[in-house]
């Protein structure tokens with residue numbers, strides 16, 4: 001039977017690449033992001049290129065009501081979600097430079113609560129059917145503390161912890177969960193966050209393309225690998241970053257904001 005993937009943050013960057021690679025495997029897609037026009041463009045081009053059914057729904061995942069609304073939409077459309085790709089994310093506000101609490105709360109909702117709630121809604125039916133794939137897009141920034149905005153990295157570290165535990169609970173059920181931890185990747189992320197000066201200052205070897213990162217993530221979840229650090233450079237740095245001895249050296253290499 002044909003499988004369906006729900007992909008969040010599918011109007012740009014890694015989300016579009018997830019959509020393309022899963023469509024190339026023959027999956028039907030439900031794409032989610034805020035920008036409806038972008039979603040329509042991506043949906044049209046992927047359905048024309050790969051001949052799969054591509055639907056989309058506009059939702060702001062920093063709104064606490066959004067995950068429940070998505071579930072209602074999926075049920076109304078009669079869809080079964082076999083692949084859940086929790087990819088939407090942004091650099092977010094700095095904890096201290098942004099004085100209002102409301103944008104901070106919305107950021108945490110987007111980065112952690114919405115991901116957890118989407119797992120809550122969509123993983124149990126996968127387990128009942130005996131098949132499912134969940135990719136939670138974390139970051140190398142979740143693997144070590146940096147002098148950055150104070151909660152982007154921690155929110156990504158939460159996704160690693162959540163996914164490792166999910167993978168343990170789901171062992172033997174046919175449902176696999178992987179946290180994908182990319183390093184610096186060419187997408188719209190840094191431009192949207194006003195971080196182009198930092199991007200331009202970093203050497204080319206620290207950057208990967210979206211296709212490589214997504215390929216790593218999909219391969220990891222097929223193999224049931226709970227944590228996938230993407231890119232040879234970051235895979236090499238990761239064990240060093242986890243060692244107390246070398247952490248200060250790695251921290252000095254990876255810039256904050």
Ligand SMILES: NC(=O)c1ccc[n+]([C@@H]2O[C@H](COP(=O)([O-])OP(=O)(O)OC[C@H]3O[C@@H](n4cnc5c(N)ncnc54)[C@H](OP(=O)(O)O)[C@@H]3O)[C@@H](O)[C@H]2O)c1
Pocket residue numbers: 008009010011012013014015032033034035036038059060061062087088089090091110137138139140181182183184185186187188189190192
């Ligand atoms: N690029 C990197 O260097 C890098 C490294 C490590 C991890 N990551 C992670 O990779 C994931 C994808 O980022 P990307 O690099 O592909 O960035 P991107 O090109 O900026 O894409 C981000 C996507 O998330 C969506 N999004 C943002 N806020 C949203 C919200 N409130 N509700 C719903 N959708 C929202 C955006 O769509 P709309 O604007 O249309 O809503 C867009 O589709 C993120 O979780 C990011 O933290 C990126």
